[in-house]
Amino acid sequence: xxxxxxxxxxxxxxxxxxxxxxxxxxxxxxxxxxxxxxxxxxxxxxxxxxxxxxxxxxxxxxxxxxxxxxxxxxxxxxxxxxxxxxxxxxxxxxxxxxxxxxxxxxxxxxxxxxxxxxxxxxxxxxxxxxxxxxxxxxxxxxxxxxxxxxxxxxxxxxxxxxxxxxxxxxxxxxxxxxxxxxxxxxxxxxxxxxxxxxxxxxxxxxxxxxxxxxxxxxxxxxxx
DNA sequence: CTACCGATTGACT
DNA sequence: GTCAATCGGTAGA
Numbered sequence: 439x440x441x442x443x444x445x446x447x448x449x450x451x452x453x454x455x456x457x458x459x460x461x462x463x464x465x466x467x468x469x470x471x472x473x474x475x476x477x478x479x480x481x482x483x484x485x486x487x488x489x490x491x492x493x494x495x496x497x498x499x500x501x502x503x504x505x506x507x508x509x510x511x512x513x514x515x516x517x518x519x520x521x522x523x524x525x526x527x528x529x530x531x532x533x534x535x536x537x538x539x540x541x542x543x544x545x546x547x548x549x550x551x552x553x554x555x556x557x558x559x560x561x562x563x564x565x566x567x568x569x570x571x572x573x574x575x576x577x578x579x580x581x582x583x584x585x586x587x588x589x590x591x592x593x594x595x596x597x598x599x600x601x602x603x604x605x606x607x608x609x610x611x612x613x614x615x616x617x618x619x620x621x622x623x624x625x626x627x628x629x630x631x632x633x634x635x636x637x638x639x640x641x642x643x644x645x646x647x648x649x650x651x652x653x654x655x656x657x658x659x660x661x662x
Numbered sequence: 663c664t665a666c667c668g669a670t671t672g673a674c675t
Numbered sequence: 676g677t678c679a680a681t682c683g684g685t686a687g688a
Contacts, residue, residue, distance in 0.1 A: 491669070501684055518670045537669060556682050567670055612669050
């Protein structure tokens with residue numbers, strides 16, 4: 439079942455590991471207007487320690503309270519009068535989250551067009567605030583439990599989550615500090631990824647930005 | 663209360 | 676490529 443929600447255990451792991459593992463998964467939204475879904479193609483991790491760009495860096499506030507709660511909840515915040523969606527990760531007390539930066543529209547494309555008041559498929563959910571508008575995500579969903587599998591959740595997706603696609607890494611977009619951290623993960627060559635051009639990877643040739651083999655993850659593998 | 667800032671977007675040169 | 680709208684969050688008086 440491609441709409442089955444990811445579990446609490448999935449989100450309770452290291453934030454960078456969860457971020458990378460969210461690529462290729464399906465974001466689902468059920469509202470009074472109808473259902474939309476999209477394939478996650480770009481994410482960013484915000485670390486619980488030493489990350490000046492993380493909203494939790496200076497301690498808890500009213501806005502970031504959800505980040506200090508249990509994993510698997512939606513952290514929705516506003517910037518420049520727009521909304522952005524995160525998934526809270528790691529065990530409670532470790533304030534960190536994954537920003538969902540772009541999805542490739544799947545179901546409910548016409549509903550997304552109406553909400554965005556735009557026709558172009560590439561303009562519907564390419565960018566964190568754009569996807570929130572297309573999926574009718576706002577402040578009311580801050581703190582929503584993404585493991586419930588209703589209203590708003592992320593699903594396991596198809597068995598071949600990344601069908602031969604390469605994961606690329608880069609500094610995060612838009613942040614004014616911590617440019618040295620490579621915590622943006624995206625599908626190389628995918629046209630629904632935000633930012634400047636995202637060229638298709640050349641086959642059998644190492645390129646800058648290509649993900650190097652990862653060191654062993656701290657926690658066990660989760661098969662979801 | 664005021665002042666400042668930003669994990670953005672869309673319009674424009 | 677540049678730039679500013681626009682407003683919630685935050686810190687500080």
